Amino acid sequence: MMEIIKRPFIVLWKTWFFLMFLISGLVLFLIFKWYLHKGKNKQSLTLLRRWGIFVQYTTGIILRTKGRKNFPKAPYIVVSNHSSYLDIVLMFSVVPDYFAFLGKAELENWPIVNIFFKSGMQISVPRGSRKGSHEAYTKSKKALEEGTSLVIFPEATIPTHVPRMKSFKNGAFKLAIESGVPIVPICFPYNYKRMMNGGFLKAIASPGLAPALVHSPIETTGMSEEDIVPLRQQVFKIIEKDLNSYGNK
Secondary structure, eight states: HHHHHHHHHHHHHHHHHHHHHHHHHHHHHHHHHHHHTOOOHHHHHHHHHHHHHHHHHHHHEEEEEEGGGGOOOOOOEEOOOOOOOOHHHHHHHHHSSEEEEEEEEEGGGGGTTTTHHHTTEEEETTTTTTHHHHHHHHHHHHHTTOOOOEEETTTTTTTTTTTTTOOOOSSHHHHHHHHHEEEEEEEOOHHHHBBBBTTTTTOOBBOOOEEEEEEEBHHHHHHHHGGHHHHHHHEEEEEEEHHHHHHHO
């Protein structure tokens, strides 16, 4: 009965969220396009952060970042659970340094978002293409060498059984070890409650608290290929522990 009562409010809030996101995005689109055309990627990131803050304030998403001081000197690789598209919006407000996302190549077909991937500001990873994956890996290593931090969701997609995570893929950890940069684990324990992936009329959503838990960096200096799996498992357990401590079973 309660679900039936809540449903109209969920749909109403979702509609408001997407309106705020799309309208503000369209207003900023030409500025983004000009920045990216001129190679002003850092200015674009600053504007993305402000856009994210605007969306948060106008839709009632209350971001609370714990452990912000744990970020090391750039470059580093942020590894996070991926339970909602809200993870991407909030990440701009959580990570203090200039960074690039590694995202699925399908994002190149999304309106507004696609300009950041097509410009090269973000790095797209084609699924099922060895050549494309290798090119994305090479671009990622180059970005780290140039001092750009990276944000990677090692599940590679939003799982259907959130908040439980899918197994992590090796890429982020192999990249960190080969480049000698630290891994920074981040957990978003409630983002799936704020904006669950799924049907517009069925998936749950609501304004409210959205914690972001930033852990101490894990140094990879001195690690080898043999350490990829243990490192992956270590980070998985760190984030899983956070999810469990916030009541996500």
